[in-house]
Amino acid sequence: MLRLNRSPDRLAKSSEPHLQVQGVTYCYGNTAALTDINLTLYPGERVALIGPSGAGKSTLLKLLNGTLTPTTGTVSVLGVPLADPNPRRRRALQQQIGTVYQQFHLVENLRVIHNVNAGQLGRWPWYQALWSLVWPQGIETARQALARVGLPDKLYSRTDRLSGGEQQRVAIARILVQDPAILLADEPISNLDPARSHEVMTLLTHCGQGKTLIMSLHALEFAQTYCERLVGLREGKIFFDGLVTAITPQQITQLYRLEP
Amino acid sequence: MSVQTVPRSFLLNPLLLLLGVGLFLILSRVEQPWFNPDGWPLLAQFLSASLQPDLSAELLMITVDATLVTLAYAVCGTFLSVLLGLVGGLGSSAIWWELVLPGQKGIWLVLRGLLAIPRGIHEIIWGIFFVNLWGLDPLVAVVAIALPFGAITAKVFSEILDETPRQPLLTLIQSGVSPFVAVVYGLLPQAFLNLLSYGFYRFECSLRSAAVLGIIGAGGLGYQILLSLQSLRYNQLWTFFYALLLLNGTVDLLSALLRRRLGCTPRIALPQGKLRSVRPQGPVLLVVSLGLGLLVPFCFWYIHPDVSKLWAPHTGELLAQLGQSAFPPELTMTTLQQLLPLALQTLGMSVLAILVAGVGGVLLSFPAASNFRRFLGMDAPWGWLFLLGVRGVLLLFRTIPAPIWALVFLFVLFPGILPGALALGIHNLGILGRLMAEGIENLDQRPLQALPGASPLVVFSYGVLPATLPGALAYTLYRWEVCMRETVLVGLVGAGGLGRLLSEQLSSFDYRGMTATLSVLILLTFLVDVLSTQVRNQLRYGINTRKSGIIKGGS
Missing domain, CATH: 1.10.3720.10 (MetI-like)
Structure with missing residues (x-):
């Protein structure tokens, strides 16, 4: 494993890390998907998670948003361990993490506004959330978010009538409304053509301003264009971790090489 | 090469073997003699009456009332069983317990197992039980339908919820939404039409049960049919038969039509666990909700079940008495x-x-x-x-x-x-x-x-x-x-x-x-x-x- 120097100005700020992964190992049954991962992300960083298929990128993201709990080690968000046994506190923490998926995971037979509002459900009391299904709440917030992703007129469309690119933008609007401190994206563009990929990446990096952004990507050129830090994963271990400018083409080739 | 290829035929199905054993069992136990030739004239009389149903004004009035009573039993029973089914279905679904108590595997299995008890007892036995408790009140028929059907509905609903794609729900959970709200937003909309379709189907079943409950004296068409059959008034009997046919035919037709318009998975495909993603055509949902909004109150009003009996102290006393005389079961x-x-x-x-x-x-x-x-x-x-x-x-x-x-x-x-x-x-x-x-x-x-x-x-x-x-x-x-x-x-x-x-x-x-x-x-x-x-x-x-x-x- 090669550890490269982190950008000096961030160290100078010495702010609290947004995300901290300490000695995390995760096993599916007896197979270890990730071994001894250490990773620290500071506010405002844009990190691309790259590596061959099966390296553990998705698993790592699932550990970061609390879908999975590490077998050993801890994941801390904003300085607090994510594995809080108190569901209320854990939910409050999870509201600070937004995730965008390759398959969007929208509720397809609801209207767009409800899918966008899903981002703020965590902040609403339950009766407001239920009432909103009958009489939509937070319309202005939703409209603004949709305008930012370029779908201002789709507020009341049925989600399954939208194209793939539009659905991904609805998913981003949901994150905008959620306004988390940390943004995760799992292969956000692998279902889209190059033009739409650029659109979505621009949106993600724009929304992510001031937030910590970490996304897994297969397309290397996108990683290099839109992110400033690359984390290479190979066989469940961190292979390299450093600024885009510091990673050599040899390291990339090594990361993706076929033979062990 | 000594490998022999034995053709794998459907004839080797365990199901067929099972049926064979069952058939043997029953044929070895058929009483002798089993055929009663003396009954032919009566049967002929019964069948020929089908051409001359009693259409007198007096009987027609009775028929209309009995038809409405049967319909009302079915509507009220279905309404309550769907309510029970919603609560019980969510409560005994695997997904709910995964959200609320992750890692606890057994709870939903136990709960779903418990539902087997009210399910295993037929409506008619529940009916007899409640008649003992409350006398011949319409409440008996409604509860006798609602209880076992509620348990069946709960079981089916929980299975539908578990088979519905759950990623949108999990996405909500990850962003810190509470389980209940997340289920309402992320799971119910996707499952809704399948639940509704099952509700319609359950209504068809309730209608048949409502007729059956007549034979314990609960009123309605079933009761009238039994009375005329026992008093050998076959012409009247056939009037009631035709009324029942009309009622069931209309309901089956409407229900099939609605389910098709809603784009629901046909019931027959469900045992294979394929849930189709569905999209209703036209304002069917609006029509359905308006119709239900009128029908359910009307039915409750028409039979006015004495709901207060549910919590009357007398009910508790009788229940205790019945419990004492029924337990322990006689297992000598x-x-x-x-x-x-x-x-x-x-x-x-x-x-x-x-x-x-x-x-x-x-x-x-x-x-x-x-x-x-x-x-x-x-x-x-x-x-x-x-x-x-x-x-x-x-x-x-x-x-x-x-x-x-x-x-x-x-x-x-x-x-x-x-x-x-x-x-x-x-x-x-x-x-x-x-x-x-x-x-x-x-x-x-x-x-x-x-x-x-x-x-x-x-x-x-x-x-x-x-x-x-x-x-x-x-x-x-x-x-x-x-x-x-x-x-x-x-x-x-x-x-x-x-x-x-x-x-x-x-x-x-x-x-x-x-x-x-x-x-x-x-x-x-x-x-x-x-x-x-x-x-x-x-x-x-x-x-x-x-x-x-x-x-x-x-x-």
Whole structure:
């Protein structure tokens, strides 16, 4: 494993890390998907998670948003361990993490506004959330978010009538409304053509301003264009971790090489 | 090469072996003699009355009132059972407990198992129980339907919820939304139409149950039919029959129409656990909610059940008394010796019944499917008449309650398991045949179009049969459990099995013996449930190897 120097100005700020992964190992049954991962992300960083298929990128993201709990080690968000046994506190923490998926995971037979509002459900009391299904709440917030992703007129469309690119933008609007401190994206563009990929990446990096952004990507050129830090994963271990400018083409080739 | 290839035929199916054993059981137990030639004139009289129903104004008034009462029982019963089903369904779903208490695997299994107890007891027994508690109040019929159907609905709802794609829900959970709100946003919208479709189907079942409950004196068409049958007034009887046919036919038609407009998965496809993503056409939802909003209050008003009885102190006292006289169940050697052969008889009865229903259902379902004529190239006008005729027969079969069929068979057959099994078989044939026909109408046409120029027979045997039979078989197996539960019904009117013993114990106030008989019945139902689930899973193996969640339908 090669550890490269982190950008000096961030160290100078010495702010609290947004995300901290300490000695995390995760096993599916007896197979270890990730071994001894250490990773620290500071506010405002844009990190691309790259590596061959099966390296553990998705698993790592699932550990970061609390879908999975590490077998050993801890994941801390904003300085607090994510594995809080108190569901209320854990939910409050999870509201600070937004995730965008390759398959969007929208509720397809609801209207767009409800899918966008899903981002703020965590902040609403339950009766407001239920009432909103009958009489939509937070319309202005939703409209603004949709305008930012370029779908201002789709507020009341049925989600399954939208194209793939539009659905991904609805998913981003949901994150905008959620306004988390940390943004995760799992292969956000692998279902889209190059033009739409650029659109979505621009949106993600724009929304992510001031937030910590970490996304897994297969397309290397996108990683290099839109992110400033690359984390290479190979066989469940961190292979390299450093600024885009510091990673050599040899390291990339090594990361993706076929033979062990 | 000494490897021998044994052809793997469907003949080697465990299901067929099972049916064989059952058939042997029942044939070895048919009483001699079983045929009663003295009953012919009575049967002829009964049948000829079908052409001269009593249409006097007085009787028509009674008929209208009885029809409305039956409808109201069904509407109120369904309404309550869907409410119970929603609460119980979420509470016994795997996904809910994964969200609330992650890592605790057993809870939902235990809860779903507990639902088997109210399910295992037939509506009619609940009816008898509540009559003892509350007297002849409409509340009895409503609760007798709502309780077992609520448990069935809860089970089906929980399975639908578990089979619904859950990623959107999990995404909500990850962003810190509480489980209840996340379920309402992320799971219910996707499951909603399947739940609604099941609700309609449950209503069709409730309507049949509402008629059956008449035989314990709960009023409505079933009660009137029983009265006229016992007083040999066959002309009146047929008026009520026709009213029941009209009511059931209308409801079945409307329900099928609505389910199609809503784009729901046909019930027959559900035992294979395929949930289709659905999209309603037009303002159906609005029409449905308006209709329900008017119908449900009207029905409650029409029968005005005395709801206060539910929490009256008198109810508690009676319940305690009943509990004291019914427990512990009488489980001595003598009762067990009496119960065991009867249990075998009942099992045999259910097997014969489901055999009649399954084979008959498959045979009649093809001519009853509206697209069947196309396969055979029968576009002559008489093709339509033929279709309507077959559908009419199926409607008649399922509309007449099983105990009434049993009484009809008892004209010419001596009491025993044979008339009971035939009655159950005929009644369930009507239900199965219709569901299978619906399945055929919803067939994926593409594989059929891939057989261009093939003769109709080839299209049928290579295109239609393989696509429909697995679903039909799975559903028949499910229906077997329903038949098991319904053996009580025909037992009550004198056909054999545990039901008959139960009715004897009931009339002699032998409550302890009754509890013992009931326990055996629940055990048998449970056994049949496990067996049929096993076989259905085997049928599914290779088609869909996902977890064993299987969607089932009702009674």
